[in-house]
Amino acid sequence: AQKITQTQPGMFVQEKEAVTLDCTYDTSDPSYGLFWYKQPSSGEMIFLIYQGSYDQQNATEGRYSLNFQKARKSANLVISASQLGDSAMYFCAMREGVSFGNEKLTFGTGTRLTIIP
Amino acid sequence: SAVISQKPSRDICQRGTSLTIQCQVDSQVTMMFWYRQQPGQSLTLIATANQGSEATYESGFVIDKFPISRPNLTFSTLTVSNMSPEDSSIYLCSPTLVPSYNEQFFGPGTRLTVL
Numbered sequence: 001a002q003k004i005t006q007t008q009p010g011m012f013v014q015e016k017e018a019v020t021l022d023c024t025y026d027t028s029d030p031s032y033g034l035f036w037y038k039q040p041s042s043g044e045m046i047f048l049i050y051q052g053s054y055d056q057q058n059a060t061e062g063r064y065s066l067n068f069q070k071a072r073k074s075a076n077l078v079i080s081a082s083q084l085g086d087s088a089m090y091f092c093a094m095r096e097g098v099s100f101g102n103e104k105l106t107f108g109t110g111t112r113l114t115i116i117p
Numbered sequence: 118s119a120v121i122s123q124k125p126s127r128d129i130c131q132r133g134t135s136l137t138i139q140c141q142v143d144s145q146v147t148m149m150f151w152y153r154q155q156p157g158q159s160l161t162l163i164a165t166a167n168q169g170s171e172a173t174y175e176s177g178f179v180i181d182k183f184p185i186s187r188p189n190l191t192f193s194t195l196t197v198s199n200m201s202p203e204d205s206s207i208y209l210c211s212p213t214l215v216p217s218y219n220e221q222f223f224g225p226g227t228r229l230t231v232l
Contacts, residue, residue, distance in 0.1 A: 035221060043207045045160075045223035052219060091159060095221070103213045104150055105221060107159045 003027065004094050004108035012114050013082050020067070021077040021111050023092030032096045034075040035105060036066070039089040048090075051075055079113075087115045118222055119144040119214055127228040130200055137196045138227045140210030149193040150211040151185060152223075160209065166193050200231045 005024045013019040025034065036048040051059045051066045059066040067076040079086055089112050093105040120143040130136050140149065149166040163183055166172040172185040187193045193212075197204050210224040 033219065037223075043154075043226045043228055045209060045211075045226070047220060047222055050219040093160075103148055103218075103221065104162050104165060105160075105211075107161075109159050 002108075003106045004092055006092055006108035006111050008111045009109070010112045010114070012116055014116050015084060016081055019079045019082050019086075019113065021079075021090050021092075021113065022074070023076055023108060024072070024074045025092075025094050026073060027094065027096050029096040032094055034066070034068070035093040035095070036064070036075075036077045037091045037093065038086075039091060039110075041088070045091075049077065082115050084115050084117060087113060089113075118220070119212070121210065121212060121222060121224040123208075123210060123224040123227050125227055126225065127230075129230045129232060131232055132201055134200055135196055135198045136200065136229060137194050138208050138210075140193045140195070140212070140224050142191045142212045142214075145190050145215040146212035147215055148213045149187055150213070151183070151193075151195045152209045152211060154207040154209065154226075156205065163195070163208075197229065200229075202231045205229055205231045 003026050007022055032053045034051045038046040038048055049059050049061045049064045049066050051068045058068050063080045065078045089110045091110045092108040095105050122141045124139045151163045152160045153163050154160045162175050163178045164172040164174045164185055166185045166187040168187045168190055182198050184196045208227045
């Protein structure tokens with residue numbers, strides 16, 4: 001079974017609108033972390049936001065927020081007031097466990113977001 | 118965050134040759150992770166490197182093909198050996214910074230094309 005599922009291969013959104021990128025995950029480990037990354041056409045991976053499994057509040061970083069629904073095992077990324085520069089691939093990733101040396105990430109297949117002027 | 122650099126940023130290589138990719142970080146690192154991203158695909162972990170010990174490889178990746186060195190806390194190399202066109206990918210290093218558990222950064226990547 002896939003550990004990270006991103007069901008939207010591509011999305012088109014009008015500039016200035018909010019956009020939600022879906023991510024569901026599967027783990028039996030009570031301790032885990034969820035990450036979102038942006039990958040523009042240059043290929044670099046830009047870290048956006050992190051949500052820990054024990055965090056009581058949804059994470060926020062500027063225009064990015066994470067809609068964390070633990071019971072549903074979903075961690076959707078919300079981008080408010082989208083901009084043309086938000087056009088990129090977006091990856092959801094999970095880290096299971098918090099032990100030293102176990103910080104590897106498992107990635108979803110990604111969503112290609114295109115912002116329309 | 119830290120400054121993470123990779124060299125080369127891109128290269129075009131001939132089949133059968135080898136390429137060594139360097140990853141340098143300007144702060145202390147615990148673990149170093151190397152990922153591969155094949156064209157149009159997601160990231161896949163190749164191996165995990167801890168300083169002073171042999172790297173741990175994921176299923177489907179072997180040391181003879183992807184030897185890794187980790188001579189100190191801020192530097193690591195990944196070699197892609199005996200390359201074939203199927204090795205054409207972006208290769209990214211990802212250090213775990215000290216102290217940090219709620220962030221994981223990546224180097225800028227090495228875009229490799231094998232002819």
